[in-house]
Amino acid sequence: MSIEIPQLEAVAQIIDAQSFEKAAERLCITQSAISQRLRQLETQLGQRLIIRSSPPTLTDAGVKILKYYRQVSHLQEDLLSNLAGNGDDGEASIAIGSNADSLATWLLDALMPLLNNGKTFVEIHVDDQDRTHDLLRDGTVVGCISASAAPIQGCNCIPLGVMTYRCLVSPDYKQRYFPKGVNKESLLAAPCVEFNHKDDLQREYLAHYFGAGYPQTRHRVPSTESFLEFIARGFAWGMVPDVQSKQWLKEKKVIELIPGNTLDIPLYWHIWNLRTTLSRTLTEALRTEAAKVLLPIPSHM
Secondary structure, three states: OOOOOHHHHHHHHHHHOOOOOHHHHHHOHHHHHHHHHHHHHHHHHOOOOOOOOOOEEOOOHHHHHHHHHHHHHHHHHHHHHHOOOOOOOOOOEEEEEEEEHHHHHHHHHHHHHHHHHOOOOEEEEEEEOOOOOHHOOOOOOEEEEEEEOOOOOOOOEEEEEEEEEEEEHHHHHHHHHHHOOOHHHHHOOOEEOOOOOOOOOHHHHHHHHHHOOOOEEEOOOOOOOHHHHHHOOOOEEEEEHHHHHHHHHHHHOEEEEOOOOOOEEEEEEEOOOOOOOEEEEEEEEHHHHHHOOOEEOOOOO
């Protein structure tokens, strides 16, 4: 039994486009044709691959098929690039997962060597640093930046460095909410801000330094740039990485709630062990840039 690439591509496009109609447009075929490719593959494998919901979702078998297709596509692009000799005629694409703070601060600088030639195209998927692993497991991305040091089967794990977070507030905010000092009760009563429902940094800070639960009132601002601005305007306290806040601290737009109380989050690069030219180049670019902006990961982490 052999699986045809157009059938695999149909699965990937349906999931990427989040609809059969848009997937058919991307492949320049009719909607009935893409449905037929999917049915043929499901019949051939004897398993359902996609749940016909809105949007379509993968079954467990579909996750394996999508991951296989991503790997085959990555290897094929590497082969074509190598056959082209100097690579001038070859184009390549790569999907990676990243936490929002890395994307907003240092990731684009790391990608510049790959993107400057205009022949490499990147698709960045953003999720919490504790959850980007899931994007790698289900085949959505080739590699991901993660806070987990646990290697995934078939992948390499490369340490990048530590991203240090500080609890920041505006001077007015600190005076308004903590006139008698910071303690467990006053901090729980003061409004905080979180990036999204997956953001656990504020909870971790409270647990680590105060043995507390979660604030009674909290805002949600799903924008890295606006997150810091929200704090600077005195609306809340929140955890911000040093690579983003250094200048704001220097200009005293924000201050540390309790100087020296930090959270150190180690970051690792996980990538499929395919040994392609693009994956090696990407990995080296990330390691080089991360070494400039992140602290080394201590041996005990």
